[in-house]
Amino acid sequence: MHIPKFELNIPGADCRWWGARSKAIHSPRSIFGPTNGAPSSDIVKKRKIVEHIILLRAKPNISDAEEKDMLDYLYTSQYQMRGILTVSLGRIEGPNSESFTHAVFMRFQQKEDIAKFQSSSYYSKVLDEHVKPVSYGLVSVDFESEVEDDIIPLFRRGEDFNYGVEFMLLISFLETASRESVEDALAHLQKLIIHYSSFIVQATSGCCLDHMDSLYSHASVIRFPSIDDFKLFKESTEYKDVRLLHFH
Numbered sequence: 001m002h003i004p005k006f007e008l009n010i011p012g013a014d015c016r017w018w019g020a021r022s023k024a025i026h027s028p029r030s031i032f033g034p035t036n037g038a039p040s041s042d043i044v045k046k047r048k049i050v051e052h053i054i055l056l057r058a059k060p061n062i063s064d065a066e067e068k069d070m071l072d073y074l075y076t077s078q079y080q081m082r083g084i085l086t087v088s089l090g091r092i093e094g095p096n097s098e099s100f101t102h103a104v105f106m107r108f109q110q111k112e113d114i115a116k117f118q119s120s121s122y123y124s125k126v127l128d129e130h131v132k133p134v135s136y137g138l139v140s141v142d143f144e145s146e147v148e149d150d151i152i153p154l155f156r157r158g159e160d161f162n163y164g165v166e167f168m169l170l171i172s173f174l175e176t177a178s179r180e181s182v183e184d185a186l187a188h189l190q191k192l193i194i195h196y197s198s199f200i201v202q203a204t205s206g207c208c209l210d211h212m213d214s215l216y217s218h219a220s221v222i223r224f225p226s227i228d229d230f231k232l233f234k235e236s237t238e239y240k241d242v243r244l245l246h247f248h
Contacts, residue, residue: 047149049085050111050142051204051221053168054104055092057137066134067102073130074104080122083113086156088166093227102135105166105221107156111209114142141170143219145204153202156223160201165230167222169205172215186218188242193222195238199229 054074058067071089078084089104108114117123131138147153169189173182193203205220224230233239 045149046146047154048110048144048146049154049204050108050114050144050209051206051219052106052108052114052117053141053170053219053221054106055098055100055139055141056102056104056131056135057099058101058135062134070130070134071102073126077117077123077126078106081117081120083108083110083117085109085154086161088156088161088223090166093165098137100137100139103166103168105168111142111144141216141219142209143204143206144209145206147202147204156202160225161223163226164201165224165227167224167230167233169220169222170216171218171220173217188245189220192238192242193220196233196236199224199233201225 058070062070075087075089078087085107087104087106089102092100092103106117108117127138152158173185190205193200193205197203201223203220203222205218208216208219222233224233
């Protein structure tokens with residue numbers, strides 16, 4: 001099993017990741033609805049899926065063997081339970097204000113599969129015996145999206161998914177943010193993803209489930225084939241402009 005690198009992005013100003021819970025602001029699906037990062041087309045058949053993100057803080061004294069054990073059990077859970085289409089996990093490379101050290105990305109066929117997964121005795125045992133003893137402060141986020149209805153993009157199979165960097169973006173808009181500013185920020189983010197589609201293996205984004213009870217209202221997961229491709233995206237003028245004007 002190859003463990004990819006993860007990047008966790010925390011914008012501020014008009015939107016924030018952490019802090020007091022804010023009022024949910026809804027935006028039209030056409031602005032930030034389910035997408036795989038590619039321009040919409042009537043020819044390409046899409047399939048709805050649900051993305052599940054888990055963020056962990058490893059304890060300072062975690063050993064290499066304990067880290068491997070934790071990640072192995074989380075990764076192989078896809079072979080123990082139905083409904084999980086794919087799993088990607090690894091260390092978070094970039095610094096983040098909440099000191100998260102590891103991230104797990106899971107894709108499910110439907111919302112009901114996530115509920116069954118989280119309430120299963122197998123997953124509870126994995127958490128109790130292999131995750132909680134060596135980590136703390138677990139946070140999870142779910143969002144609905146869609147991908148091309150084909151085995152490679154759906155199950156994230158093939159050479160492009162053997163190695164890479166996962167870029168996770170979780171957004172919670174401030175209560176003072178206007179509806180127009182929310183829609184404008186999300187629209188610019190979506191345009192940026194489409195503009196850099198040649199650097200991106202896959203991108204999914206959408207509105208978070210149960211966002212009334214969550215810190216986040218929207219999320220996106222962008223897969224890059226290499227750290228170099230990710231840096232080209234992150235260091236681009238277009239990305240910096242989006243951050244400066246909408247997420248700084």
